[in-house]
Amino acid sequence: MDRALSPASVRPKSIYKDPDDGRQRFLLELEFVQCLANPTYIHYLAQNRYFEDEAFIGYLKYLQYWQRPEYIKFIMYPHCLYFLELLQNANFRNAMAHPTNKELTHRQQFYFWKNYRNNRLKHILPRSLAEPSAALPAPASTQPQPPVPALPPVPATSVAVTTSSSQAPSPMPYGIPPGSGIAKNDMRNTSADRRKRK
Known part of the structure; x- marks a missing residue:
């Protein structure tokens, strides 16, 4: 009997097991x-x-499992899933080799981030309830209607939504207001001031 084919020399293949149960790979x-x-x-x-x-x-195709709900909860930057989907297309992969397309994509992403919060505020902020019309007939039931709870007031720190589409609120609402009396540190002329003091 050939020694290379004997059952004693054939060992079962060991299955690789992650030492940390796949945490590092994850x-x-x-x-x-x-x-x-x-x-x-x-x-x-x-x-x-x-x-x-x-x-x-x-x-890249394998990584699409990150779009499943049990994995998506770990994603902090949801744009990555959008770009992962776009990278499945060969035309997008080829286009991203050009610096112009990279700049265009980056600019569009910036505008989305800049305006997303303001656009969402239009739908989130509570609106005043419409006044009931006097032309409508009164309800036939004589049972008293429960009072409608008042909407909570909007906090003073929220950004005001303007109705004019040409003027959007500042993305940085916590800047120093003009005329507040708080001096801005200007580091340009400090050396000249020091020379005059001596």
Whole structure:
């Protein structure tokens, strides 16, 4: 009997088991997926020809499991999932190799971040209830209606929503108001002031 084929020499293949039960792999994949929220990083990948590697494209397809509810709760930058979906398209991967497209994508992302909160405030802030019309007939029931609870007041720290579309509120509402008497530190002329004092 041949020694190479004897049952004693054939050992069962050992199955690889992560020493930390996959925690390290989970963290690495989470970090990589969230890096995809940055158009400059996607441009870097395109410039260095990662998108020409079939194994890397297969890895991007594999990473789509992050869109499932049990994994999506760990995502801090939701734009990464949108870009992960776009990276499944070869045209988008090729387009991101050009600096102009990278800048356009980055600019669109910035405008979304800048205006998202203000656009959401239009739908979140409570509106005053419409006055009942006098032309409507009174209800036929004689039972007293329970009082309608008043809406809570809007906190004074919230950003006011303007009705004019040409003038949006400042994205930084906590700046120093003009004429408040608080001096702004100006570091340009401090050396000249020191020379005069001596």
